[in-house]
Amino acid sequence: MSRQIVLDTETTGLSAEGGDRIIEIGCVELISRKLTGNNLHFYINPERDSHEDALKVHGISNEFLRDKPKFAQVAQDILAYIKGAEVIIHNAAFDVGFLNKEFERLGIPGMDAHVSQVTDTLAMAKQLYPGKRNSLDALCDRLEVDNSGRTLHGALLDAELLADVYINLTRGQDALLIDLGNVGEEESGGQPRMDLSVFVLPVLAANAQELAAHDDMLKQLDKASGAKTVWRKVEAAPEAQTVVA
Template identity: 50%
Template sequence: MKRQVALDTETTGKSDDGTPGEHRIIEVGCVEIIDRKITGRNLQLYVNPGRHVDDEAFKVHGISDEFLADKPNFEDVAHELIDFIRGSELLIHNAKFDVGFMDKEWMLMGLNEKTSEMANVVDTVSLAMKLCPGHQVNLDNLCNIYEVDRSSRTLHGALLDAQILAEVYLAMTGGQASLNFSEEKVITNEKWIRPEGVKLPVMPLSEECHTVHMEKMLSLAQTHMIRKGEEGQPSIAGSDWSDDFDMELLVKGEDEKKSDFKKRLSDQKKQMIEKILTPQQREVLQEFKNKDNAAQEAWLDRVLGRKK
């Protein structure tokens, strides 16, 4: 019997060189595979990192400080993770990142053991580069290549990404005559089909993430022409995803100042926001902008030495 575990983590952020630095794990997701079959046995742990979740990381996974406030510390649930992965072949996409964070947590606990000593770590990025030469090997693109449905993935989440990774791994390695990568050709003749009745977990979407996403969609929609106007009529801008974003495509006049054109764009965007967002959602969006602006100013103060 061969037991494998697809694993992913979410974190409070990362340092500039990609290492954990002062950052911590906030979610771990594991999916069990036995003899090339996803068993349905999963592990999902949310933990309180004891520090702030960076804004950039929050935009990726949507896990807030408030959500984590009542969650246990990592060391209180670490035994569940260790029991789940020990002795397995551990499948991790960009293993250096996740293993680095887990090894830091073991060290902070005073545990004299590393992840690579608990399990045999396989970096599926390296595997995908060998199996898919010339292609981007991020999970989204691998899902496209192997036709793995990722429609539930509105945000990154450790359990959801581990589930997708498990399916991508099985699709990548299915039907192979050999996994000897020194051979010139790797034969894949089986298409991955999700077992009947199995559904990916749907990631919760916070109101803040939703409103920020809608505003960004509006900004993109303003410059994306979807229908050319008939003679004498303006063209229509919007999104290919929904006609909720349909609006007149604004074009800068020959004699129009840049500042005046920017104001027209800004006024149009404001009108569209009032159209598609509720008053409560607009308040949430404004609160996010205030926090984002404050964080930007604090960063400039620190970098430029504006405040001692």
């Protein structure tokens, strides 16, 4: 059974090292890639005011946070909740940096000591969509995740949206488990495997009409490129005539 925690924070500013603090943490739980409803959510008194720019992002006033618990009061609840799980975060370096700083103030080891791994969905998105905007809002639009209720950033709402984004980013990842022959069921995590050797795939040769259409397409490409297409040079090369048994 795979347990994953999707986590987001809101902060007083951008610099944990500069003294900014966490003001909100929101987490949602996934078991076998399904939301369980076992969420964790705290507003936290950061013992300092938020920067004006940060207020514009999250809209959580300094006055609202005055009577909320300090991080020290909720730290053990957070640790118990994330213990042993894979934690999924968008732009993980930011949130982990803040959490580690809060733990450091309390003499508690950092995130690596408590979770099985941290997965950064921003890094995943950059690999899948290089050169494109990969903010949470951009990914929601691209993956058709409804974020119409997100007028301001909020840790729990953002964690819920990110869970949906993550499921879409990794959809189909585990759909086909290939039997590699030398991997036992125990080594593969006890998951069922599909043995592809039982399938016989027919080889369908192109018919005359299809070959003619293909040749016509090559001629059009030759003409459009000024006879500079690479495959003609490959066909003419002596090694191209070698047949590999």
